[in-house]
Amino acid sequence: MVDRTDRPARSGEFDLIARYFAPLAADWPGAFGLTDDAALLGVSDGVDRVLTTDALVEGVHFRPDDPPDRVARKALRASLSDLAAMGATPEVYSLALQIPAERDDGWIAALVQGLAADQSRFGVTLIGGDTVSARGPAMLTVTAIGRLAHSRPLRRNGAAAGDDVYVSGTIGDGGLGLRACRGEAAGLDAAQRQFAVDRYQLPEPRVALGPALVGTASACLDVSDGLIADLGHLVRASGLAAEVLLDDVPWSGAAAAAMDYPATERIAAGDDYELLFTAPPVQRDAVTAIARTAGTPVARVGRTMPGSGVRVLDSGGTPLALARTGWRHR
Numbered sequence: 554m555v556d557r558t559d560r561p562a563r564s565g566e567f568d569l570i571a572r573y574f575a576p577l578a579a580d581w582p583g584a585f586g587l588t589d590d591a592a593l594l595g596v597s598d599g600v601d602r603v604l605t606t607d608a609l610v611e612g613v614h615f616r617p618d619d620p621p622d623r624v625a626r627k628a629l630r631a632s633l634s635d636l637a638a639m640g641a642t643p644e645v646y647s648l649a650l651q652i653p654a655e656r657d658d659g660w661i662a663a664l665v666q667g668l669a670a671d672q673s674r675f676g677v678t679l680i681g682g683d684t685v686s687a688r689g690p691a692m693l694t695v696t697a698i699g700r701l702a703h704s705r706p707l708r709r710n711g712a713a714a715g716d717d718v719y720v721s722g723t724i725g726d727g728g729l730g731l732r733a734c735r736g737e738a739a740g741l742d743a744a745q746r747q748f749a750v751d752r753y754q755l756p757e758p759r760v761a762l763g764p765a766l767v768g769t770a771s772a773c774l775d776v777s778d779g780l781i782a783d784l785g786h787l788v789r790a791s792g793l794a795a796e797v798l799l800d801d802v803p804w805s806g807a808a809a810a811a812m813d814y815p816a817t818e819r820i821a822a823g824d825d826y827e828l829l830f831t832a833p834p835v836q837r838d839a840v841t842a843i844a845r846t847a848g849t850p851v852a853r854v855g856r857t858m859p860g861s862g863v864r865v866l867d868s869g870g871t872p873l874a875l876a877r878t879g880w881r882h883r
C-alpha cells in the first residue's frame with residue numbers, strides 16, 4: 554500500500570488548468586479557454602510582433618522562500634522588460650511551469666494571484682502553456698509576445714560613435730535587494746530595506762518608455778547582468794567603446810545608504826531591469842520629453858566612441874580598473 558499522507562493536496566493537470574489558469578486566458582478568444590492543443594494569435598493587423606522567452610529557476614533566479622505571487626510576477630516582468638527593450642508593447646504570454654512535488658495547490662493559487670494582478674497592471678493575457686510536476690526546483694518559463702509600433706525594433710547594434718548613453722530608474726537596487734533578503738546590506742532602515750527587497754522581487758519593466766524610444770534611441774537593452782556588463786553587450790554589438798561617468802549614474806537613497814555596497818559594486822550588480830539605451834546628442838530634448846511622458850526617470854551617464862570595451866571614470870576623470878568583485882581605482 555502506498556502511503557499518501559505526506560503528499561501535498563494537488564489537483565490533476567486538467568483540474569489545475571481549468572481551475573487556476575483558464576481564468577487568466579479569458580480575454581483572448583484564440584486561447585480557447587486553454588482547452589485545445591495550441592492557441593491562435595489571430596494577428597492580421599499588419600503590425601510586427603516580438604517574441605521573447607525567459608526562464609526563472611528556484612535557487613538560481615529566485616529564493617525558495619520568496620513569496621510565490623512575487624515569483625510569478627517577476628517571471629512575467631522579466632519577459633515584459635525584454636519586450637520593452639525591443640520597443641514592443643506587451644500583448645500575450647504563455648507559461649511553462651515546473652512544479653516541485655512538495656508544492657500544493659495553495660502555492661499554485663498564489664502564483665496565479667500574482668499573475669492576475671500583473672495581467673491587469675500591464676494589459677497582458679495568458680494564452681497557453683504547460684504544467685509538469687517534477688522532483689527538483691520550481692521553474693517558470695514565460696514566453697511573451699508584444700506589438701511593435703512602426704515595425705521598427707530597438708536593437709543593440711544601432712549605436713553610433715558620439716551617442717549619449719542613458720539609463721532609466723536607479724542602478725544597483727536589485728543587487729541590494731538580494732543582499733537584504735540574505736540579511737546582509739547593513740546601514741538600511743526598515744523602509745529602505747523593504748524598498749530594496751521590493752526592487753529585487755518585483756522589478757518594474759519599463760513598458761511605457763521602451764516603445765516610446767523607437768525612432769529616437771539608436772540602441773537599447775535591459776539591464777539584467779549589471780550596468781557595465783550590459784553596456785559591454787551593447788557596444789560590442791554596435792562595434793564601439795563607451796565611457797561611463799560614475800558620478801552621473803543614478804542611485805536610490807537605499808543603495809546610497811547601504812554600507813559595504815559602493816558605487817563600483819552597484820554598477821556590477823544584476824537584476825535591475827532598467828533600460829540602457831543610446832541616442833545621438835541632437836535627441837537630448839526628445840529623450841527628456843519621452844521620459845517625462847512615460848513617467849520614467851532617465852539619466853545621461855556617458856557616451857560612445859570608436860574602439861571597444863567600457864571605461865568607468867571617477868569624479869576626477871580617472872578610469873577605474875576592474876577588480877574581481879567589481880571596480881576599483883587603478
Ligand SMILES: [Mg+2]
Nearest residue numbers: 635638775777
Ligand atoms: Mg534582456
